[in-house]
Amino acid sequence: MNAINETHAPQLRSWVASANQADGDFPIQNLPFGRFRQAGSTEALRIGVAIGDQVLDLRATGLIDTDDMNALMNASPAQRSALRSAISQGLAQGSAMQAAWTDALMPQAAVEMGLPCRINGxxxxxxxxxxxxxxxxxxxxxxxxxxxxxxxxxxxxxxxxxxxxxxxxxxxxxxxxxxxxxxxxxxxxxxxxxxxxxxxxxxxxxxxxxxxxxxxxxxxxxxxxxxxxxxxxxxxxxxxxxxxxxxxxxxxxxxxxxxxxxxxxxxxxxxxxxxxxxxxxxxxxxxxxxxxxxxxxxxxxxxxxxxxxxxxxxxxxxxxxxxxxxxxxxxxxxxxxxxxxxxxxxxxxxxxxxxxxxxxxxxxxxxxxxxxxxxxxxxxxxxxxxxxxxxxxxxxxxxxxxxxxxxxxxxxxxxxxxxxxxxxxx
Amino acid sequence: MNAINETHAPQLRSWVASANQADGDFPIQNLPFGRFRQAGSTEALRIGVAIGDQVLDLRATGLIDTDDMNALMNASPAQRSALRSAISQGLAQGSAMQAAWTDALMPQAAVEMGLPCRINGxxxxxxxxxxxxxxxxxxxxxxxxxxxxxxxxxxxxxxxxxxxxxxxxxxxxxxxxxxxxxxxxxxxxxxxxxxxxxxxxxxxxxxxxxxxxxxxxxxxxxxxxxxxxxxxxxxxxxxxxxxxxxxxxxxxxxxxxxxxxxxxxxxxxxxxxxxxxxxxxxxxxxxxxxxxxxxxxxxxxxxxxxxxxxxxxxxxxxxxxxxxxxxxxxxxxxxxxxxxxxxxxxxxxxxxxxxxxxxxxxxxxxxxxxxxxxxxxxxxxxxxxxxxxxxxxxxxxxxxxxxxxxxxxxxxxxxxxxxxxxxxxx
Structure with a gap:
């Protein structure tokens, strides 16, 4: 568990150019989860992954079929690891997903972020x-x-x-x-x-x-x-x-x-x-x-x-x-x-x-x-x-x-x- | 607010006979809310009102159209008071609702009770x-x-x-x-x-x-x-x-x-x-x-x-x-x-x-x-x-x-x- 694997490789780079800048918070080695909506809208929050200065709409990639972050958090460690690998591979330079996933990106500057999940306790x-x-x-x-x-x-x-x-x-x-x-x-x-x-x-x-x-x-x-x-x-x-x-x-x-x-x-x-x-x-x-x-x-x-x-x-x-x-x-x-x-x-x-x-x-x-x-x-x-x-x-x-x-x-x-x-x- | 009104009248009696017994918890003057399901079932909890040894399925009476107790709790004092009056009148002896509401009763012995609402804090x-x-x-x-x-x-x-x-x-x-x-x-x-x-x-x-x-x-x-x-x-x-x-x-x-x-x-x-x-x-x-x-x-x-x-x-x-x-x-x-x-x-x-x-x-x-x-x-x-x-x-x-x-x-x-x-x- 928590083993260092190919998703952490220092040479790994993303086709999202802003993710490859030194000293950024969100290189492809990070891939944090959050919940976002278009800024100024009243849309329900959706699950996103930060990559460079963009947000990847995770549902739009087809990797998940829910907006319920808590359900995603309830996944087993193996499921979580598999999801991380799939996101990493899709965002990596040379990925065949680039064309499809480009449409799933929104600039972070154009979204507003909610609490990352529903907190019960x-x-x-x-x-x-x-x-x-x-x-x-x-x-x-x-x-x-x-x-x-x-x-x-x-x-x-x-x-x-x-x-x-x-x-x-x-x-x-x-x-x-x-x-x-x-x-x-x-x-x-x-x-x-x-x-x-x-x-x-x-x-x-x-x-x-x-x-x-x-x-x-x-x-x-x-x-x-x-x-x-x-x-x-x-x-x-x-x-x-x-x-x-x-x-x-x-x-x-x-x-x-x-x-x-x-x-x-x-x-x-x-x-x-x-x-x-x-x-x-x-x-x-x-x-x-x-x-x-x-x-x-x-x-x-x-x-x-x-x-x-x-x-x-x-x-x-x-x-x-x-x-x-x-x-x-x-x-x-x-x-x-x-x-x-x-x-x-x-x-x-x-x-x-x-x-x-x-x-x-x-x-x-x-x-x-x-x-x-x-x-x-x-x-x-x-x-x-x-x-x-x-x-x-x-x-x-x-x-x-x-x-x-x-x-x-x-x-x-x-x-x-x-x-x-x-x-x-x- | 909290005025004593006709719903508290000592002479008020219910067509639900068990509600009229002395020293019971749930006479018609009480009308507490809870959430119940048929005992042993996995049904979603429904909102009920205790009357004598029965539960009145509140949605089945037509007085509410929700199973969300918290939404009902969010009502204004005037709405709450109106709902209490309507329940009281429907359960009172001589009410025209008796025939219709009899089908909305279940014996308390036949239900299991959940928490009365969703508690957030x-x-x-x-x-x-x-x-x-x-x-x-x-x-x-x-x-x-x-x-x-x-x-x-x-x-x-x-x-x-x-x-x-x-x-x-x-x-x-x-x-x-x-x-x-x-x-x-x-x-x-x-x-x-x-x-x-x-x-x-x-x-x-x-x-x-x-x-x-x-x-x-x-x-x-x-x-x-x-x-x-x-x-x-x-x-x-x-x-x-x-x-x-x-x-x-x-x-x-x-x-x-x-x-x-x-x-x-x-x-x-x-x-x-x-x-x-x-x-x-x-x-x-x-x-x-x-x-x-x-x-x-x-x-x-x-x-x-x-x-x-x-x-x-x-x-x-x-x-x-x-x-x-x-x-x-x-x-x-x-x-x-x-x-x-x-x-x-x-x-x-x-x-x-x-x-x-x-x-x-x-x-x-x-x-x-x-x-x-x-x-x-x-x-x-x-x-x-x-x-x-x-x-x-x-x-x-x-x-x-x-x-x-x-x-x-x-x-x-x-x-x-x-x-x-x-x-x-x-």
Whole structure:
């Protein structure tokens, strides 16, 4: 499974010319799935594959006969692999399909992307150990990393209805907050609005209620990876989260990138998963030779900020963060699947598992403003002189991710953007 | 809205004879909605209304032309009220519809009930202040009731995929636990399996993302009430819940009663919602004259246990608890809706809001074994000599609820049952 095969060959090129440009996100070695419609239309979403700057309408190729991405995600690993091979062969230079499939292409600039699938369940984990430690020290100075952190892949259920595709524009949330020295809480617009840089793992085939997925089988239930921005209201969170966890501080908006980069595409970018020797080793249901050998994902992640003032001045966005998943995540995606189901909980095709904020160990690798500004105490100074502790109205935040290295062709996850609008009048 | 009208008249009787028996759950004054199919069949679920010991196939009456309960829940209050009146008139003694509608009846004994609607989002709240105080004192002896409790209707997102209709049989969950004095956690079957006695509030019409529902409008977005058993693994919960809340301790199974008793049916059983004078009064977005006057629900709730040994000995179930919602809930359903959406979070038709465990202030009113057995320290002695601190394999737990009083005809919520099976072999 996940073997590197001819679909990853570095010399493979496509008859779609834009797919062959260096440093593009969508060469023929990638082939991510998404759902699109003609821009401005109200058509039902169709399944597409990104190739260069085009979208391949998959149904129009005749390779599938459905618009139901979740049904496609429910396919067996063998079926998925066969579909990937067929798409790769059809898009390869010299393919006999070129004439027929040219009609199935639409420029990405002419389409709008929806969520890549119907999400029934959303669980957000907390695998970023540097994030957990830094944030923990802000919320609980005496007790930053809980005693369970290195044993339990901590996670909680998120809200599905407010997950939207890239381009989400949302109002700054209102909510209850209480300053430590205030007598009573008050209600108003969030003052500490933040983002969280996460990966979103999407489930392919699920499991029956009562039937756990063993760690050795877990990778087969992962369909692919997206970028996830878990917008967070830190001041609301601090007041509400005890004892049942974050709620209104998170569920006002969550943004997901439109393209699912499949586990097959990611095969060349798997990395060793190792625990520091002095850390507890994972319990048996979370441990497996394959997971140790290649459970991690070598994905570079970036966060870019574009403020209203930058836009007005004709300036481009500014990078806040660059980091790497493999360094940041204390638990692998396979471990999340095994943990989520150990009690018999059933996962379904299209379920979304958030990685949690993937902050690296070094300055400039932090996946949230809470961390970058040290809880709001150290404002970031931007290139145009603006300062940020938390997000301001008009800020557009964009997450990007890509994989490269080991002689493989670079593939990208695309991006997820979102923009903060002013709060409603109280 | 929710006015008491001719559909509640005590003298109103049905041509369905079984509906006129005293102390039945489903007199003509009730008319709850559910989804049914012929027992043992694989038919798609259809919308039905319970009347006495029968189900009225609502589509067969011609009053609706859909099998989509969620679409029906999305109706306006005026449409809902009109539908209730039409059903009531058709089922009333002397109705001209009797001949035609007789063919639309099926005995409840001949059908199986599914979940009453498609649930997209599930949020579990924590409105039972006696429960929160007792459980808090077990998990956090120094700090039983958090400082936010009397200000924030505490809630968290639950798992939708494992919510099943009454009759659910589920395996005892496996999971990580750690005894306080243990060096490291271990994995095994839950040793402290419990139930939670809750009401489930179902959302009718939802709201757009970014558009809060004001407390004064909140009742119009409530469709009705069910019984909810939030099965809980206390030992897993104690180890996993910090800092992001309960997760695997809850998501292995949740059981819902099949009949939605509508807010219209509950109109005669609304009660004053009052805060003790020395408690903080609700913030303005959670406060409203209507909510104070009749925000509470006067519903009697019971928990019954039927053990394997009782069944073998031909004994009936034994009651563990009887309590009342109005006493137990510190927040009203309308307050939960207003709070859930104050940040712009969007609710959708069919969303489920759990009340949290509704324990009363007195012994014998506790809605969980954790409370009844004082954290497992005081076993309950059952009539047949069995002892229980937590649930054992083969135990069947049933929640019941009904409303009575003030000269109104008693109506019932029906029941939700579930049975614990042995854990999978590790």
């Amino acid at each position: 959303y669980t957000d984990f907390y695998t970023g150990i540097y994030h957990a430690t830094t944030v923990g020290s802000l919320f609980r100075p005496d007790n930053p990393l809980m005693p369970n952190y290195k044993w339990v892949p901590i996670g909680y259920h998120g809200r599905v209805s407010s997950i939207k595709a890239s381009g989400q524009r949302f109002k700054r949330p209102m909510g209850q907050t209480k300053a430590p020295d205030a007598q009573a809480p008050s209600v108003g617009p969030c003052q500490r609005l933040d983002y969280e840089l996460e990966l979103g793992y999407l489930i392919g085939r699920g499991n029956e209620l009562g039937e756990p997925i063993a760690i050795g089988q877990a990778e087969q239930h992962l369909f692919g990876v997206t970028l996830l921005n878990d917008w967070s209201a830190r001041d609301i969170q601090a007041w509400e989260y005890q004892p049942l966890g974050p709620f209104l501080s998170k569920n006002f908006a969550t943004s997901l990138s439109p393209w699912i980069v499949t586990m097959e595409a990611l095969a060349p970018f798997r990395a060793k998963f190792e625990r520091p020797a002095h850390d507890p080793q994972p319990l048996p249901y979370l441990d497996d030779p394959l997971n140790r050998q290649q459970g991690a994902l070598n994905i570079t992640l970036e966060v870019w900020l574009h403020t209203a003032k930058m836009r007005q001045a004709g300036l481009g966005p500014e990078r806040l963060t660059r980091g790497n998943t493999a360094q940041a995540a204390y638990w692998t995606a396979a471990q999340l699947v095994a943990h989520h189901t150990v009690n018999g909980c059933n996962l379904e095709p299209g379920d979304l598992l958030g990685s949690g904020t993937l902050s690296g160990p070094n300055p400039g690798e932090a996946g949230s403003l809470l961390e970058l500004s040290l809880g709001g105490k150290n404002p970031i100074i931007l290139g145009n002189g603006e300062r940020r502790t938390f997000l301001e109205d008009g800020d557009t935040l964009t997450l990007r991710g890509w994989c490269e290295g080991d002689g493989a062709v670079r593939i990208g996850l695309g991006e997820v953007s979102g923009t903060v609008l002013a709060a409603s009048a109280a | 599930y949020t579990d709240f924590y409105t039972g202040i006696y429960h929160a105080t007792t459980v808090g004192s077990l998990f956090r002896p120094d700090n039983p009731l958090m400082p936010n409790y009397k200000w924030v209707p505490i809630g968290y997102h639950g798992r939708v995929s494992s919510i099943k209709a009454s009759g659910q049989r589920f395996k005892r969950p496996m999971g990580q636990t750690k005894a306080p004095d243990a060096q490291a956690p271990s994995v095994g079957p839950c040793q402290r399996l419990d139930y939670e006695l809750e009401l489930g509030y179902l959302i009718g019409r939802g709201n757009e993302l970014g558009e809060p529902i004001a407390i004064g409008q909140a009742e119009q977005h409530l469709f009705g009430v069910t019984l909810l058993n939030d099965w809980s693994a206390r030992d897993i919960q104690a180890w996993e819940y910090q800092p992001l809340g309960p997760f695997l301790s809850k998501n292995f199974a949740t059981s819902l009663s099949p009949w939605i008793v509508t807010m219209e049916a509950l109109a005669p059983f609304r009660a004053k919602f009052e805060r003790p004078a020395h408690d903080p009064q609700p913030l303005p977005y959670l406060d409203d004259p209507l909510n104070r006057q009749q925000g509470a629900l006067n519903i009697t709730l019971e928990v019954w246990l039927h053990t394997a040994k009782m069944r073998q000995a031909g004994l009936g179930p034994e009651r563990l608890t009887r309590g009342n919602t109005a006493q137990a809930a510190y927040w009203t359903a309308a307050q939960l809706v207003a709070h859930h959406t104050v940040n712009g979070c969007n609710l959708e038709p069919g969303d489920l809001l759990g009340s949290g465990t509704l324990s009363g202030p007195n012994p014998g009113e506790a809605g969980s074994l954790l409370e009844l057995s004082l954290g497992g320290k005081n076993p309950i002695i059952l009539g047949n000599g069995e002892r229980r601190t937590f649930l054992e394999d083969g135990d069947t737990l049933t929640l019941r609820g009904w409303c009575e009083g003030d000269g109104a005809v008693r109506i019932g919520l029906g029941e939700v049952s579930g049975t614990v099976l042995a854990a999978s072999a590790a």
